[in-house]
Amino acid sequence: MAHDESRDEPEPGYTTRKEEHLRRLRRIEGQVRGLQRMIDSDQYCIDVLTQIAAATRALQSVSIVLLEQHLRHCVRQAVRDGEQVDERIQEATAAIARLVRS
Amino acid sequence: MAHDESRDEPEPGYTTRKEEHLRRLRRIEGQVRGLQRMIDSDQYCIDVLTQIAAATRALQSVSIVLLEQHLRHCVRQAVRDGEQVDERIQEATAAIARLVRS
Protein backbone atom coordinates (compact mmCIF):
# COMPACT_ATOMS: atom_id res chain seq x y z
CA MET A 1 0.00 0.00 0.00
CA ALA A 2 2.91 2.32 0.78
CA HIS A 3 4.15 4.47 -2.03
CA ASP A 4 6.68 2.50 -4.04
CA GLU A 5 9.73 4.75 -3.93
CA SER A 6 11.15 3.18 -7.08
CA ARG A 7 8.42 5.02 -8.95
CA ASP A 8 10.45 8.10 -8.12
CA GLU A 9 7.59 10.52 -7.80
CA PRO A 10 8.53 13.55 -5.72
CA GLU A 11 4.98 14.40 -4.70
CA PRO A 12 1.50 13.28 -5.70
CA GLY A 13 -0.64 15.35 -8.03
CA TYR A 14 -3.19 16.26 -5.40
CA THR A 15 -1.01 18.38 -3.12
CA THR A 16 -2.30 21.65 -4.51
CA ARG A 17 -5.76 20.90 -3.12
CA LYS A 18 -4.60 19.10 0.02
CA GLU A 19 -6.47 21.42 2.38
CA GLU A 20 -9.71 20.91 0.49
CA HIS A 21 -9.32 17.11 0.66
CA LEU A 22 -8.55 17.22 4.39
CA ARG A 23 -11.56 19.46 5.04
CA ARG A 24 -13.86 17.07 3.13
CA LEU A 25 -12.45 14.03 4.95
CA ARG A 26 -12.88 15.71 8.35
CA ARG A 27 -16.52 16.34 7.43
CA ILE A 28 -16.93 12.66 6.44
CA GLU A 29 -15.31 11.62 9.74
CA GLY A 30 -17.97 13.77 11.43
CA GLN A 31 -20.69 12.02 9.40
CA VAL A 32 -19.40 8.60 10.53
CA ARG A 33 -19.38 9.76 14.17
CA GLY A 34 -22.93 11.05 13.62
CA LEU A 35 -23.90 7.58 12.39
CA GLN A 36 -22.60 6.10 15.65
CA ARG A 37 -24.73 8.55 17.64
CA MET A 38 -27.77 7.67 15.50
CA ILE A 39 -27.30 3.93 16.15
CA ASP A 40 -26.55 4.55 19.81
CA SER A 41 -29.76 6.55 20.31
CA ASP A 42 -31.85 4.03 18.32
CA GLN A 43 -32.69 6.37 15.46
CA TYR A 44 -35.00 5.06 12.78
CA CYS A 45 -33.19 2.60 10.49
CA ILE A 46 -34.22 4.29 7.23
CA ASP A 47 -32.77 7.59 8.47
CA VAL A 48 -29.49 5.81 9.30
CA LEU A 49 -29.42 4.33 5.78
CA THR A 50 -29.98 7.78 4.27
CA GLN A 51 -26.99 9.10 6.20
CA ILE A 52 -24.84 6.13 5.15
CA ALA A 53 -25.69 6.81 1.50
CA ALA A 54 -24.70 10.48 2.04
CA ALA A 55 -21.32 9.51 3.57
CA THR A 56 -20.70 7.04 0.72
CA ARG A 57 -21.40 9.71 -1.88
CA ALA A 58 -19.11 12.15 -0.06
CA LEU A 59 -16.27 9.57 -0.14
CA GLN A 60 -16.88 8.99 -3.84
CA SER A 61 -16.70 12.75 -4.49
CA VAL A 62 -13.29 12.90 -2.83
CA SER A 63 -12.09 9.99 -4.93
CA ILE A 64 -13.32 11.60 -8.18
CA VAL A 65 -11.42 14.83 -7.44
CA LEU A 66 -8.27 12.90 -6.43
CA LEU A 67 -8.51 10.85 -9.60
CA GLU A 68 -8.84 13.90 -11.83
CA GLN A 69 -5.74 15.43 -10.27
CA HIS A 70 -3.88 12.14 -10.58
CA LEU A 71 -4.74 11.80 -14.29
CA ARG A 72 -3.56 15.36 -14.99
CA HIS A 73 -0.35 14.59 -13.14
CA CYS A 74 0.20 11.36 -15.13
CA VAL A 75 -0.34 13.18 -18.40
CA ARG A 76 2.08 15.97 -17.44
CA GLN A 77 4.68 13.36 -16.50
CA ALA A 78 4.10 11.51 -19.78
CA VAL A 79 4.61 14.71 -21.75
CA ARG A 80 7.75 15.55 -19.76
CA ASP A 81 9.58 12.25 -19.74
CA GLY A 82 7.31 9.64 -21.35
CA GLU A 83 8.17 7.20 -18.62
CA GLN A 84 5.99 4.38 -17.36
CA VAL A 85 2.93 5.90 -19.00
CA ASP A 86 1.28 2.61 -19.93
CA GLU A 87 1.84 1.20 -16.46
CA ARG A 88 0.38 4.35 -14.90
CA ILE A 89 -2.75 4.31 -17.05
CA GLN A 90 -3.27 0.62 -16.25
CA GLU A 91 -2.90 1.35 -12.54
CA ALA A 92 -5.32 4.30 -12.70
CA THR A 93 -7.85 2.18 -14.60
CA ALA A 94 -7.63 -0.56 -11.97
CA ALA A 95 -8.37 2.11 -9.33
CA ILE A 96 -11.34 3.38 -11.36
CA ALA A 97 -12.66 -0.21 -11.67
CA ARG A 98 -12.50 -0.57 -7.86
CA LEU A 99 -14.46 2.67 -7.45
CA VAL A 100 -17.08 1.71 -10.06
CA ARG A 101 -17.62 -1.68 -8.40
CA SER A 102 -17.58 -0.44 -4.81
CA MET B 1 -35.02 12.90 8.23
CA ALA B 2 -36.04 12.65 11.88
CA HIS B 3 -38.01 9.62 12.93
CA ASP B 4 -41.71 10.33 12.53
CA GLU B 5 -43.00 9.63 16.01
CA SER B 6 -46.51 9.03 14.70
CA ARG B 7 -45.18 5.76 13.35
CA ASP B 8 -45.13 4.70 16.98
CA GLU B 9 -42.20 2.36 16.78
CA PRO B 10 -40.71 1.68 20.22
CA GLU B 11 -37.30 0.66 18.93
CA PRO B 12 -35.71 -0.01 15.56
CA GLY B 13 -35.11 -3.56 14.34
CA TYR B 14 -31.36 -3.30 14.56
CA THR B 15 -30.95 -2.92 18.32
CA THR B 16 -30.03 -6.57 18.84
CA ARG B 17 -26.82 -6.05 16.87
CA LYS B 18 -26.16 -2.50 18.03
CA GLU B 19 -22.71 -3.27 19.41
CA GLU B 20 -21.65 -4.89 16.15
CA HIS B 21 -22.80 -1.84 14.16
CA LEU B 22 -21.00 0.55 16.51
CA ARG B 23 -17.80 -1.50 16.29
CA ARG B 24 -17.92 -1.47 12.49
CA LEU B 25 -18.61 2.28 12.39
CA ARG B 26 -15.71 2.99 14.77
CA ARG B 27 -13.48 1.01 12.43
CA ILE B 28 -14.74 3.06 9.45
CA GLU B 29 -14.12 6.27 11.44
CA GLY B 30 -10.54 5.00 11.89
CA GLN B 31 -10.27 4.38 8.15
CA VAL B 32 -11.40 7.95 7.41
CA ARG B 33 -8.83 9.31 9.89
CA GLY B 34 -6.24 7.09 8.18
CA LEU B 35 -7.19 8.70 4.86
CA GLN B 36 -6.47 12.14 6.35
CA ARG B 37 -3.02 10.95 7.47
CA MET B 38 -2.38 9.53 3.98
CA ILE B 39 -3.28 12.85 2.32
CA ASP B 40 -1.36 14.82 4.94
CA SER B 41 1.82 12.79 4.37
CA ASP B 42 1.44 12.93 0.56
CA GLN B 43 0.88 9.20 0.08
CA TYR B 44 0.55 7.96 -3.46
CA CYS B 45 -2.86 8.86 -4.93
CA ILE B 46 -3.72 5.34 -6.12
CA ASP B 47 -3.14 4.00 -2.59
CA VAL B 48 -5.48 6.69 -1.21
CA LEU B 49 -8.12 5.67 -3.78
CA THR B 50 -7.77 2.02 -2.74
CA GLN B 51 -8.43 2.98 0.88
CA ILE B 52 -11.44 5.13 -0.10
CA ALA B 53 -12.92 2.16 -1.99
CA ALA B 54 -12.36 0.00 1.13
CA ALA B 55 -14.14 2.53 3.40
CA THR B 56 -17.01 2.79 0.90
CA ARG B 57 -17.44 -0.98 0.84
CA ALA B 58 -17.36 -1.09 4.64
CA LEU B 59 -20.14 1.52 4.82
CA GLN B 60 -22.18 -0.47 2.29
CA SER B 61 -21.75 -3.63 4.39
CA VAL B 62 -23.17 -1.84 7.42
CA SER B 63 -26.13 -0.64 5.38
CA ILE B 64 -26.85 -4.14 4.02
CA VAL B 65 -26.94 -5.61 7.56
CA LEU B 66 -29.12 -2.73 8.83
CA LEU B 67 -31.46 -3.19 5.90
CA GLU B 68 -31.83 -6.93 6.48
CA GLN B 69 -32.72 -6.33 10.12
CA HIS B 70 -35.15 -3.56 9.12
CA LEU B 71 -36.93 -5.80 6.58
CA ARG B 72 -37.30 -8.60 9.16
CA HIS B 73 -38.70 -6.07 11.60
CA CYS B 74 -41.19 -4.71 9.01
CA VAL B 75 -42.39 -8.22 8.22
CA ARG B 76 -42.82 -9.08 11.90
CA GLN B 77 -44.83 -5.89 12.40
CA ALA B 78 -46.94 -6.66 9.33
CA VAL B 79 -47.72 -10.14 10.66
CA ARG B 80 -48.56 -8.75 14.10
CA ASP B 81 -50.73 -5.78 13.23
CA GLY B 82 -50.78 -5.38 9.44
CA GLU B 83 -50.27 -1.66 9.81
CA GLN B 84 -48.64 0.65 7.30
CA VAL B 85 -47.05 -2.28 5.52
CA ASP B 86 -47.26 -0.82 2.03
CA GLU B 87 -45.86 2.50 3.19
CA ARG B 88 -42.99 0.74 4.96
CA ILE B 89 -42.06 -1.36 1.92
CA GLN B 90 -42.13 1.76 -0.27
CA GLU B 91 -39.89 3.56 2.20
CA ALA B 92 -37.46 0.64 2.40
CA THR B 93 -37.34 0.41 -1.40
CA ALA B 94 -36.53 4.13 -1.66
CA ALA B 95 -33.65 3.55 0.78
CA ILE B 96 -32.43 0.59 -1.30
CA ALA B 97 -32.58 2.75 -4.45
CA ARG B 98 -30.40 5.39 -2.74
CA LEU B 99 -27.86 2.69 -1.80
CA VAL B 100 -27.83 1.14 -5.28
CA ARG B 101 -27.26 4.56 -6.90
CA SER B 102 -24.72 5.83 -4.37
Add this chain to the structure above:
Amino acid sequence: MAHDESRDEPEPGYTTRKEEHLRRLRRIEGQVRGLQRMIDSDQYCIDVLTQIAAATRALQSVSIVLLEQHLRHCVRQAVRDGEQVDERIQEATAAIARLVRS
Protein backbone atom coordinates in the same frame (compact mmCIF):
# COMPACT_ATOMS: atom_id res chain seq x y z
CA MET C 1 -30.37 -20.04 -10.53
CA ALA C 2 -33.55 -21.85 -11.55
CA HIS C 3 -36.60 -21.33 -9.41
CA ASP C 4 -36.63 -23.91 -6.63
CA GLU C 5 -40.01 -25.54 -7.08
CA SER C 6 -40.04 -26.76 -3.49
CA ARG C 7 -40.66 -23.13 -2.53
CA ASP C 8 -44.11 -23.73 -3.97
CA GLU C 9 -44.77 -20.25 -5.22
CA PRO C 10 -47.51 -20.19 -7.85
CA GLU C 11 -46.42 -16.94 -9.46
CA PRO C 12 -43.92 -14.21 -8.70
CA GLY C 13 -44.98 -10.91 -7.20
CA TYR C 14 -44.16 -8.90 -10.30
CA THR C 15 -46.75 -10.35 -12.70
CA THR C 16 -49.13 -7.41 -12.29
CA ARG C 17 -46.60 -5.10 -13.92
CA LYS C 18 -45.19 -7.63 -16.37
CA GLU C 19 -45.96 -5.52 -19.45
CA GLU C 20 -44.21 -2.51 -17.95
CA HIS C 21 -41.09 -4.61 -17.18
CA LEU C 22 -41.05 -6.08 -20.69
CA ARG C 23 -41.42 -2.63 -22.25
CA ARG C 24 -38.50 -1.28 -20.18
CA LEU C 25 -36.33 -4.29 -21.03
CA ARG C 26 -37.09 -3.94 -24.76
CA ARG C 27 -36.00 -0.30 -24.52
CA ILE C 28 -32.76 -1.39 -22.77
CA GLU C 29 -32.20 -4.01 -25.49
CA GLY C 30 -32.51 -1.14 -27.98
CA GLN C 31 -29.96 0.89 -25.98
CA VAL C 32 -27.50 -2.03 -26.11
CA ARG C 33 -28.00 -2.37 -29.89
CA GLY C 34 -27.47 1.40 -30.15
CA LEU C 35 -24.16 0.96 -28.29
CA GLN C 36 -23.07 -1.59 -30.91
CA ARG C 37 -23.87 0.90 -33.68
CA MET C 38 -21.90 3.60 -31.83
CA ILE C 39 -18.84 1.36 -31.54
CA ASP C 40 -19.24 0.14 -35.11
CA SER C 41 -19.32 3.69 -36.49
CA ASP C 42 -16.39 4.82 -34.27
CA GLN C 43 -18.40 7.27 -32.19
CA TYR C 44 -16.52 9.28 -29.61
CA CYS C 45 -15.59 7.15 -26.57
CA ILE C 46 -17.00 9.55 -23.96
CA ASP C 47 -20.38 9.50 -25.73
CA VAL C 48 -20.32 5.69 -25.67
CA LEU C 49 -19.56 5.77 -21.93
CA THR C 50 -22.49 8.17 -21.35
CA GLN C 51 -24.82 5.72 -23.09
CA ILE C 52 -23.44 2.77 -21.10
CA ALA C 53 -24.11 4.68 -17.87
CA ALA C 54 -27.69 5.34 -19.08
CA ALA C 55 -28.30 1.64 -19.87
CA THR C 56 -26.85 0.66 -16.48
CA ARG C 57 -29.18 3.07 -14.67
CA ALA C 58 -32.15 1.76 -16.69
CA LEU C 59 -31.32 -1.82 -15.62
CA GLN C 60 -31.02 -0.69 -12.00
CA SER C 61 -34.45 0.99 -12.21
CA VAL C 62 -36.01 -2.28 -13.39
CA SER C 63 -34.38 -4.13 -10.52
CA ILE C 64 -35.61 -1.60 -7.95
CA VAL C 65 -39.22 -1.96 -9.14
CA LEU C 66 -38.95 -5.78 -9.24
CA LEU C 67 -37.50 -5.76 -5.74
CA GLU C 68 -40.29 -3.59 -4.34
CA GLN C 69 -42.90 -5.92 -5.78
CA HIS C 70 -41.01 -8.94 -4.45
CA LEU C 71 -40.82 -7.49 -0.94
CA ARG C 72 -44.55 -6.73 -0.92
CA HIS C 73 -45.20 -10.28 -2.09
CA CYS C 74 -42.96 -11.75 0.65
CA VAL C 75 -44.71 -9.70 3.31
CA ARG C 76 -48.16 -10.76 2.07
CA GLN C 77 -47.06 -14.39 2.13
CA ALA C 78 -45.62 -13.97 5.61
CA VAL C 79 -48.90 -12.51 6.86
CA ARG C 80 -50.89 -15.31 5.18
CA ASP C 81 -48.93 -18.37 6.19
CA GLY C 82 -45.80 -17.26 8.05
CA GLU C 83 -43.72 -19.70 6.07
CA GLN C 84 -40.03 -19.38 5.22
CA VAL C 85 -40.09 -15.69 6.04
CA ASP C 86 -36.58 -15.53 7.46
CA GLU C 87 -35.17 -17.45 4.52
CA ARG C 88 -36.95 -15.14 2.08
CA ILE C 89 -35.69 -11.96 3.74
CA GLN C 90 -32.14 -13.36 3.76
CA GLU C 91 -32.44 -14.22 0.06
CA ALA C 92 -33.83 -10.75 -0.79
CA THR C 93 -31.02 -9.09 1.18
CA ALA C 94 -28.41 -11.12 -0.70
CA ALA C 95 -30.00 -9.89 -3.96
CA ILE C 96 -29.90 -6.29 -2.69
CA ALA C 97 -26.22 -6.70 -1.77
CA ARG C 98 -25.46 -7.90 -5.32
CA LEU C 99 -27.25 -4.82 -6.73
CA VAL C 100 -25.50 -2.40 -4.36
CA ARG C 101 -22.08 -3.85 -5.26
CA SER C 102 -22.69 -4.17 -9.00
Add this chain to the structure above:
Amino acid sequence: MAHDESRDEPEPGYTTRKEEHLRRLRRIEGQVRGLQRMIDSDQYCIDVLTQIAAATRALQSVSIVLLEQHLRHCVRQAVRDGEQVDERIQEATAAIARLVRS
Protein backbone atom coordinates in the same frame (compact mmCIF):
# COMPACT_ATOMS: atom_id res chain seq x y z
CA MET D 1 -24.19 13.22 -27.87
CA ALA D 2 -22.76 13.04 -31.38
CA HIS D 3 -19.03 13.36 -31.74
CA ASP D 4 -18.11 17.02 -31.96
CA GLU D 5 -16.20 17.16 -35.23
CA SER D 6 -14.40 20.34 -34.20
CA ARG D 7 -12.43 18.15 -31.81
CA ASP D 8 -10.81 16.85 -34.97
CA GLU D 9 -10.17 13.34 -33.81
CA PRO D 10 -9.76 10.96 -36.74
CA GLU D 11 -10.73 7.86 -34.80
CA PRO D 12 -11.38 6.96 -31.19
CA GLY D 13 -8.81 5.09 -29.13
CA TYR D 14 -10.84 1.94 -28.89
CA THR D 15 -10.83 0.89 -32.56
CA THR D 16 -8.08 -1.67 -32.07
CA ARG D 17 -10.36 -3.72 -29.85
CA LYS D 18 -13.59 -2.95 -31.70
CA GLU D 19 -14.43 -6.61 -32.38
CA GLU D 20 -14.00 -7.49 -28.71
CA HIS D 21 -16.34 -4.65 -27.66
CA LEU D 22 -18.96 -5.66 -30.23
CA ARG D 23 -18.78 -9.30 -29.11
CA ARG D 24 -19.25 -8.29 -25.45
CA LEU D 25 -22.18 -5.99 -26.34
CA ARG D 26 -23.87 -8.72 -28.40
CA ARG D 27 -23.58 -11.01 -25.38
CA ILE D 28 -25.13 -8.31 -23.16
CA GLU D 29 -27.93 -7.84 -25.72
CA GLY D 30 -28.53 -11.60 -25.38
CA GLN D 31 -28.63 -11.25 -21.58
CA VAL D 32 -31.26 -8.50 -21.85
CA ARG D 33 -33.35 -10.67 -24.20
CA GLY D 34 -32.95 -13.52 -21.70
CA LEU D 35 -34.31 -11.20 -18.99
CA GLN D 36 -37.42 -10.60 -21.11
CA ARG D 37 -37.93 -14.38 -21.45
CA MET D 38 -37.50 -14.77 -17.67
CA ILE D 39 -40.15 -12.12 -16.96
CA ASP D 40 -42.41 -13.48 -19.67
CA SER D 41 -42.30 -17.00 -18.22
CA ASP D 42 -42.76 -15.75 -14.63
CA GLN D 43 -39.34 -16.83 -13.40
CA TYR D 44 -38.57 -16.29 -9.74
CA CYS D 45 -37.89 -12.60 -9.00
CA ILE D 46 -34.60 -13.18 -7.15
CA ASP D 47 -33.25 -15.10 -10.17
CA VAL D 48 -34.24 -12.18 -12.43
CA LEU D 49 -32.41 -9.76 -10.09
CA THR D 50 -29.30 -11.97 -10.19
CA GLN D 51 -29.31 -11.80 -13.99
CA ILE D 52 -29.83 -8.01 -13.96
CA ALA D 53 -26.80 -7.64 -11.66
CA ALA D 54 -24.79 -9.81 -14.10
CA ALA D 55 -25.80 -7.66 -17.10
CA THR D 56 -24.97 -4.49 -15.16
CA ARG D 57 -21.50 -5.80 -14.27
CA ALA D 58 -20.94 -6.81 -17.92
CA LEU D 59 -21.80 -3.26 -19.06
CA GLN D 60 -19.44 -1.83 -16.43
CA SER D 61 -16.64 -4.09 -17.68
CA VAL D 62 -17.08 -2.77 -21.21
CA SER D 63 -16.94 0.80 -19.93
CA ILE D 64 -13.76 0.14 -17.91
CA VAL D 65 -11.96 -1.25 -20.99
CA LEU D 66 -13.20 1.62 -23.18
CA LEU D 67 -12.06 4.10 -20.57
CA GLU D 68 -8.57 2.61 -20.32
CA GLN D 69 -8.16 2.81 -24.10
CA HIS D 70 -9.50 6.36 -24.09
CA LEU D 71 -7.05 7.48 -21.39
CA ARG D 72 -4.10 5.95 -23.26
CA HIS D 73 -5.28 7.73 -26.39
CA CYS D 74 -5.58 11.08 -24.57
CA VAL D 75 -2.10 10.72 -23.14
CA ARG D 76 -0.63 9.83 -26.55
CA GLN D 77 -2.33 12.90 -28.04
CA ALA D 78 -1.06 15.08 -25.21
CA VAL D 79 2.48 13.88 -25.77
CA ARG D 80 2.18 14.45 -29.53
CA ASP D 81 0.59 17.86 -29.69
CA GLY D 82 -0.28 18.96 -26.15
CA GLU D 83 -3.67 20.10 -27.29
CA GLN D 84 -6.81 20.31 -25.19
CA VAL D 85 -5.30 18.03 -22.58
CA ASP D 86 -6.95 19.69 -19.59
CA GLU D 87 -10.33 19.70 -21.29
CA ARG D 88 -9.95 16.02 -22.17
CA ILE D 89 -9.03 14.98 -18.64
CA GLN D 90 -11.98 16.95 -17.26
CA GLU D 91 -14.29 15.28 -19.76
CA ALA D 92 -12.93 11.80 -18.92
CA THR D 93 -13.31 12.48 -15.20
CA ALA D 94 -16.94 13.53 -15.70
CA ALA D 95 -17.51 10.23 -17.52
CA ILE D 96 -15.85 8.32 -14.65
CA ALA D 97 -18.08 10.15 -12.14
CA ARG D 98 -21.16 9.06 -14.11
CA LEU D 99 -19.95 5.44 -14.04
CA VAL D 100 -19.12 5.52 -10.31
CA ARG D 101 -22.56 6.94 -9.50
CA SER D 102 -24.54 4.73 -11.86
